[in-house]
Amino acid sequence: MPITIPRQLPAHGILEKENVFIMDTVRATTQDIRPLNIVIVNLMPEKERTETQLLRLLGNSPLQxxxxxLRTATHDSKTVSKSHLNQFYQTFHAIKHKRFDGMIITGAPVELMSFEEVNYWEExxxxxxxxxxxxxxxxxxxxxxxAALYHHYGIGKFTLPTKCTGVFPHSVSHSTVELIRGFDDEFLAPHSRYTGTSLAAIQADDRLMVLAATNNDDPFIVISKDEKHIMITGHFEYDHxxxxxxxxxxxxxxxxxxxxxxxFANDDTKKTPLNRWRSHAHLLFSNWLNYYVxxxxxxxWK
Incomplete structure (x- = not known):
């Protein structure tokens, strides 16, 4: 089944060319089916690019x-037009009476600030x-x-000596957990951040489970044992x-x-990098939509 998005959304044309099964909202209303309602809190500055990346992964599913x-009302984005936000985004006040099957909250370039310093933290x-x-x-x-580890579980972050950026190997633990069903024992994924989270602190919390970590003991996929919260510390959604x-x-x-x-091959920044994480990215999102949503x-909803 397709992913349903407005035809005017810039991502619509891009995904259509990629042969991703999409449907505009007008056609979707003619189908007698109950779709999964997913809300995306997009905190990334280049919102249109993030929209395409996430919709590409959500569209690889047999589910509609x-x-x-969703955008923040307490922060004005300077890197996307107001017309785009007004046409395709809502604020929390407009949707808080609704219920959703799933939610995605994206990253944001505010890592070096304390959580309380972020102007939309309270929101x-x-x-x-x-x-x-x-x-x-x-x-x-x-x-x-x-942010979720801090807010829900009281686990803070720390500043890294240098930015963690690149594509890193990860080892799987608890391979029978449905979120990582079908994963290889070792897989690659991109990271891009200035801060980290203590693996030991997460492992010490009996409400949490680490499903995958880098070979340097950097947690990557964390899930709460009640399966309510999933934390991905990297960027499976990134393009090549x-x-x-x-x-x-x-x-x-x-x-x-x-x-x-x-x-980059041989660290030659003029060479075009390859996407070596695409299959696991699609698998993670498919597993999430199927088993957890x-x-x-x-x-x-009652």
Whole structure:
């Protein structure tokens, strides 16, 4: 079944060319089917790119998925047009009376600030608390994963000596857990962040389970044992060239960025990197939609 998005959304044309099964909202209303309602809290600055990346992964499913995009009311994005936000995004106030089958909260470029310093932190806390009773399963990505660990479980973050950027191998534990069903024992995934979270602190919390970590004991996939919260500390959704664009962006800013590890062939930044994590990214999102959203959500919310 397709993913349902507005025909005017820029991602619609991109995904259509990629042969991703999509359907516009007008046609979807003619089908007698109950779609999965997913709300995406998009905190990334380049919202259109993130929309495409996430919709591509959500569209690889036999389930019909209806997506709602959410923006913060307490922060004005400077990197996307107001017309785009007004046309395709809603605020929490407009949707707080609704219930959703799943939620995705993206990363955000605010890692070096304390959580309390982020100008939309109180709003995000409100959304995370609301999700406990109005959303079946929540996936948190990168900074949002650290925010969830901090808000829900009191586990903080720490600043890394240098930026963690590149494509890293990860080892699987608890391979029978449905979220990582079908994963290889070792797989690759991209990371891009300035902060980390203690593996020991997560393992010491009996409410949490680490499903995958880097070979340097950096937690990557964490799930709460009640299966309500999923924390992904990296960026499975990234395109093959996203890290390259971030590197070039930071270089133009004069930040002297480190070259992403295990990414460019021979660390030659002029070479086009390969996507070596696509299959596991699709598998993770398919498993999430099937086992943690579709299988768990009530047909009719009460």
């Amino acid at each position: 998925v209806l997506v709602t995009f 995000l806390k409100l959304i995370m608390e609301w999700s406990k009773t109005h959303v079946t399963s929540v996936m948190h990505i990168c900074w949002a994963a650290q 060239d996203t890290l390259a664009k971030e590197y070039q962006r930071d270089k133009k800013k004069g930040l002297d960025p480190v070259i992403p590890k295990n990414y 579709y299988q768990e959500t009530p047909y009719e």
